[in-house]
Amino acid sequence: xxGGILTLSDTYREIDSCVTAPQGFRAxxxxxxxxxxxxxxDLAILASDVPCIASGTFTTSSTRAAPVLVxxxxxxxxxxxxxxVNSGNANCATGDIGLHNAYRMTELVAKKLNLEHEMVLxxxxxxxxxxxxxxxxxxxxxxxxLSKDKGNAFAEAIMTTDTHPKxxxxxxxxEGRTVRLGGVTKGAGMIYPNMATMLSYLTxxxxxxxxxxxxxVKAAVDDSFNMISVDGDxxxxxxxxLFANGLAGNTxxxxxxxxxxxxxxxxxxxxxxxxxxMARDGEGATKLMIVHVNGARDKADAVKAARxxxxxxxxxxxxxxxxxNWGRISAALxxxxxxxDQARYDISIGDxxxxxxxxxxxxxxxxxxxxxxxxxxxxxxxxxxxxDKATAWGCDLTHGYIDENTLYTR
Amino acid sequence: xxGGILTLSDTYREIDSCVTAPQGFRAxxxxxxxxxxxxxxDLAILASDVPCIASGTFTTSSTRAAPVLVxxxxxxxxxxxxxxVNSGNANCATGDIGLHNAYRMTELVAKKLNLEHEMVLxxxxxxxxxxxxxxxxxxxxxxxxLSKDKGNAFAEAIMTTDTHPKxxxxxxxxEGRTVRLGGVTKGAGMIYPNMATMLSYLTxxxxxxxxxxxxxVKAAVDDSFNMISVDGDxxxxxxxxLFANGLAGNTxxxxxxxxxxxxxxxxxxxxxxxxxxMARDGEGATKLMIVHVNGARDKADAVKAARxxxxxxxxxxxxxxxxxNWGRISAALxxxxxxxDQARYDISIGDxxxxxxxxxxxxxxxxxxxxxxxxxxxxxxxxxxxxDKATAWGCDLTHGYIDENTLYTR
Numbered sequence: 046x047x048g049g050i051l052t053l054s055d056t057y058r059e060i061d062s063c064v065t066a067p068q069g070f071r072a073x074x075x076x077x078x079x080x081x082x083x084x085x086x087d088l089a090i091l092a093s094d095v096p097c098i099a100s101g102t103f104t105t106s107s108t109r110a111a112p113v114l115v116x117x118x119x120x121x122x123x124x125x126x127x128x129x130v131n132s133g134n135a136n137c138a139t140g141d142i143g144l145h146n147a148y149r150m151t152e153l154v155a156k157k158l159n160l161e162h163e164m165v166l167x168x169x170x171x172x173x174x175x176x177x178x179x180x181x182x183x184x185x186x187x188x189x190x191l192s193k194d195k196g197n198a199f200a201e202a203i204m205t206t207d208t209h210p211k212x213x214x215x216x217x218x219x220e221g222r223t224v225r226l227g228g229v230t231k232g233a234g235m236i237y238p239n240m241a242t243m244l245s246y247l248t249x250x251x252x253x254x255x256x257x258x259x260x261x262v263k264a265a266v267d268d269s270f271n272m273i274s275v276d277g278d279x280x281x282x283x284x285x286x287l288f289a290n291g292l293a294g295n296t297x298x299x300x301x302x303x304x305x306x307x308x309x310x311x312x313x314x315x316x317x318x319x320x321x322x323m324a325r326d327g328e329g330a331t332k333l334m335i336v337h338v339n340g341a342r343d344k345a346d347a348v349k350a351a352r353x354x355x356x357x358x359x360x361x362x363x364x365x366x367x368x369x370n371w372g373r374i375s376a377a378l379x380x381x382x383x384x385x386d387q388a389r390y391d392i393s394i395g396d397x398x399x400x401x402x403x404x405x406x407x408x409x410x411x412x413x414x415x416x417x418x419x420x421x422x423x424x425x426x427x428x429x430x431x432x433d434k435a436t437a438w439g440c441d442l443t444h445g446y447i448d449e450n451t452l453y454t455r
Numbered sequence: 456x457x458g459g460i461l462t463l464s465d466t467y468r469e470i471d472s473c474v475t476a477p478q479g480f481r482a483x484x485x486x487x488x489x490x491x492x493x494x495x496x497d498l499a500i501l502a503s504d505v506p507c508i509a510s511g512t513f514t515t516s517s518t519r520a521a522p523v524l525v526x527x528x529x530x531x532x533x534x535x536x537x538x539x540v541n542s543g544n545a546n547c548a549t550g551d552i553g554l555h556n557a558y559r560m561t562e563l564v565a566k567k568l569n570l571e572h573e574m575v576l577x578x579x580x581x582x583x584x585x586x587x588x589x590x591x592x593x594x595x596x597x598x599x600x601l602s603k604d605k606g607n608a609f610a611e612a613i614m615t616t617d618t619h620p621k622x623x624x625x626x627x628x629x630e631g632r633t634v635r636l637g638g639v640t641k642g643a644g645m646i647y648p649n650m651a652t653m654l655s656y657l658t659x660x661x662x663x664x665x666x667x668x669x670x671x672v673k674a675a676v677d678d679s680f681n682m683i684s685v686d687g688d689x690x691x692x693x694x695x696x697l698f699a700n701g702l703a704g705n706t707x708x709x710x711x712x713x714x715x716x717x718x719x720x721x722x723x724x725x726x727x728x729x730x731x732x733m734a735r736d737g738e739g740a741t742k743l744m745i746v747h748v749n750g751a752r753d754k755a756d757a758v759k760a761a762r763x764x765x766x767x768x769x770x771x772x773x774x775x776x777x778x779x780n781w782g783r784i785s786a787a788l789x790x791x792x793x794x795x796d797q798a799r800y801d802i803s804i805g806d807x808x809x810x811x812x813x814x815x816x817x818x819x820x821x822x823x824x825x826x827x828x829x830x831x832x833x834x835x836x837x838x839x840x841x842x843d844k845a846t847a848w849g850c851d852l853t854h855g856y857i858d859e860n861t862l863y864t865r
Contacts, residue, residue: 108789108797108813138785140798140814173782174815358768359860366861372583375548379518387518388550403518404550405584444854450769451776 053314056217056307060225063212065196067225067250068292069094072199073192077185079171079178080133086202088185091246092127092158097288099125099166100258102266104283110137111147112167113282119151119163123255125288126164128246129154129186130203132231135282136169136177146177153186168244168284170205170231200229203244206449207231211322215311219304224251224293226311230270230285230319243270245285245319251308252291254299261312262287269316272348272437273324274355287312324355324438325421329445332364333421336437338383340428346383347428347435353381354424355439364422365441369413371399374424389429394422463724466627466717470635473622475606477635477660478702479504482609483602487595489581489588490543496612498595501656502537502568507698509535509576510668512676514693520547521557522577523692529561529573533665535698536574538656539564539596540613542641545692546579546587556587563596578654578694580615580641610639613654616859617641621732625721629714634661634703636721640680640695640729653680655695655729661718662701664709671722672697679726682758682847683734684765697722734765734848735831739855742774743831746847748793750838756793757838757845763791764834765849774832775851779823781809784834799839804832 053059065072074089101120103113119125129150136143147167155162169177200210214227232243266285291297298305325333336354341347354360357377363370374392379385392400395416397408416422463469475482484499511530513523529535539560546553557577565572579587610620624637642653676695701707708715735743746764751757764770767787773780784802789795802810805826807818826832 106786106789107793107795108785135782138782138810138813138815140812172780173786174810358856362857362860365857368861370582372545372548375518376516376583379516383517385517400548400584402550403548405548442857444857446768447772447775447852447854447857450772451778 057311057314058216060214060216062214062227063196063200063229064091064227064246064248065193065199066214066227067248067290069250069290070227070248071191071193072195073189074195074198074202075185075188077181077188079131079181086198087131087133088182088189089130089199089202090127090154090186090189090191091199091248092191093248093288093290095290095292096124096126096164097290098123098253098255098258099286099288100255100262101284101286102263108138110135110169110282111139111143112136112169113284114144115147115151116166116168116284116286119166122163124164125166125286126160127154127158128166128168128286130168130244131177131182132203132205133171134169134175134177135171135173137173137282139174139176142176146179149179150182153183157186166286168282170203170244170282196227196229203229203231205231206328208326211319211326213315213318215315217307217311219251219293219295219298219307222293222295224295224308225249226251226315228315228319230323232323243283243285243323245270247285247287247315249287249289250292251289252293252295252297253289253308254297257299257305258287258289261309265312265316268313269320272351272435273320274352274437274439321438324440327440327446328449329443329447330440331420331443332441334364334439334441335421335423336439337423337425337434338428339426339434340430341433341435342384342428342431344433344435347433350378350381350383350426350428351435351437353377354426355437358442361439361442364417365443367414367417369394369399369417375400378426383428384430385428386430391427391429393425467721467724468626470624470626472624472637473606473610473639474501474637474656474658475603475609476624476637477658477700479660479700480658480698481601481603482605483599484605484608484612485595485598487591487598489541489591496608497541497543498592498599499540499609499612500537500564500596500599500601501609501658502601503658503698503700505700505702506534506536506574507700508533508663508665508668509696509698510665510672511694511696512673518548520545520579520692521549521553522546522579523694524554525557525561526576526578526694526696529576532573534574535576535696536570537564537568538576538578538696540578540654541587541592542613542615543581544579544585544587545581545583547583547692549584549586552586556589559589560592563593567596576696578692580613580654580692606637613639613641615641616738618736621729621736623725623728625725627717627721629661629703629708629717630705632703632705634705634718635659636661636725638725638729640733642733653693653695653733655680657695657697657725659697659699660702661699662703662705662707663699663718664707667709667715668697668699671719675722675726678723679730682761682845683730684762684847684849731848734850737850737856738859739853739857740850741830741853742851744774744849744851745831745833746849747833747835747844748838749836749844750840751843751845752794752838752841754843754845757843760788760791760793760836760838761845761847763787764836765847768852771849771852774827775853777824777827779804779809779827785810788836793838794840795838796840801837801839803835
């Protein structure tokens, strides 16, 4: 997993499930009619049988939505037990009524599950600026039945313009006990570093201290969800929350726990996997872009450079066309603000080095086209200025993106 | 011209010409075959009969092109008399050979016009990473004939993906003498605040001190070219240069000159006009977007907010579709980093107020659609936090942008 590259050792076993894979988590969904077509699931609940230690990261937008404010408020207690999510309406730019409605969503779930409402979190995703249809949500909460086998349905119910659900679960051992970590995410447009229109929920039955969880969730999100971009638009609703209910029975993991690294790597893998799959499923995307920056002066520069490439619409268009127009990579790099020596940096597309020491390299044009032809294209940059590195994920820019976004509210 | 809004008082007369409108400026062009189709003009020279005071602003990219380096070197003397421009090849990422070739371009013109080569500037625009065909350029320079009536042809020869030339000339009086200020610009893609793939040349026969010119060119560029965006991609070659040959015979204008404001306003108008026309002609654009931000805490915030709206691909797509999806304006505003009170900001599209105090306003949906229907759409934001304001220009995002950029190097 060095430098954010996804690999999974024998320590971990991937299982065909997601947020309900760990012990004691259940989920349920319904189609309550928030989306204009009432046949599509648009309301979902994820809950643990017992209280969880929980920690979240949220959008840094100054127009953040009501549910984000409620999550931030409720997570002050470091604990949570359930989350309710609706798609089709972002409950954003909805003022006091919207805030009231977000609290009301948590109260409905609290009542249903017999919890304190502070133990319930909420998220919304969809169109901005409309009030939630609370009667539909009230009926929906009543209709939802929680069960162990509804994790994958949960992953589907939170989708908006996603073409498919993104989910994963890993199983591994801590203190000889079986531990599971599951995750889901949604998000395809308005995706940008610093938590884009994405909602992500992670669950584990491992016991973890809140302090260590906070540090590790932030670090994992920085190297995963904060390194993807579809269109540079940061959302008002971004949310990533980890719930740990401790049912695996291990000694709570903290920085000093001898097997902390096993959990950390699982968390890294799950978040990077979900982030990468979001980039791949960017609105209209036909190709996943993977950008490795090596040899940066410092980590911040590596991040800046890698993100800049994924954010360049010109390079995204070239990617769509399979055109190895590396001048656009070079231009985006120059504009990124990272420290750069014009006579030293190298750029490769796939295995084909297209720039060497800041100049066009001798390369086979057909090989370069081949390197652009697949549905995953890797760009590797070496700045030759230091030891730091970063990986970012993005996608191409196609007619499909525009078609999805020209008439969204109609 | 308050807040960057274009108006022209009776003090100024617009004339149908551009960079050769002021006394003593001539231009010439040729099709020397740098562009694959040798029938399209791709090499141009603009020259003054006498030495000029000159000042420029350039890309801040750290992969700036060879001609930018040469301009910056030659302008250390505060004077210049000619500029040579080629389109079709950016002479960027071309190393020592590229730098040598850029100097060589200035030498060819210097020899032709019998000038010191330090008095000649050069620009290149087009594909990155290829060496210039110097034999063609040498033949081209020899073939070019300079004349008073080739200003408009000059504006055409420097185009790349522009659909039409952008040019303007104003006539006004300083000390009772007739003064002219002309300008041309090119640029349609890779357009972003901080000097995008744009080349702009301004000429005047007014006499101006170099110190005042430097200040005023920077201020004018900040409120014009640095406030436009097509795609957020900053270029490696951006250049804006003002040449003042003093042939009008006025006392050199400085900050204390009683009519300095007359020249300043002309410079503001010309740069804002050219900037706006570049945004309107953005690659694939069908609509000009004008964003006014009022009531900002400070100028930097106003700039940040206005730019953020023009840079949002989601809002650009909504604009293309004529969809008044103002939630995207609000989201882009929130992500911009400007100071914002969620309970106070207002947003209007055209004359239709769609958000009031951070909430959906009561408005007629059909009127909002109408406000999006024309080929110029104005967004006005009032942050209600202070007195500062800014205006930015952008365009919509369409299939046309993608079509122009998927196979550029093929």
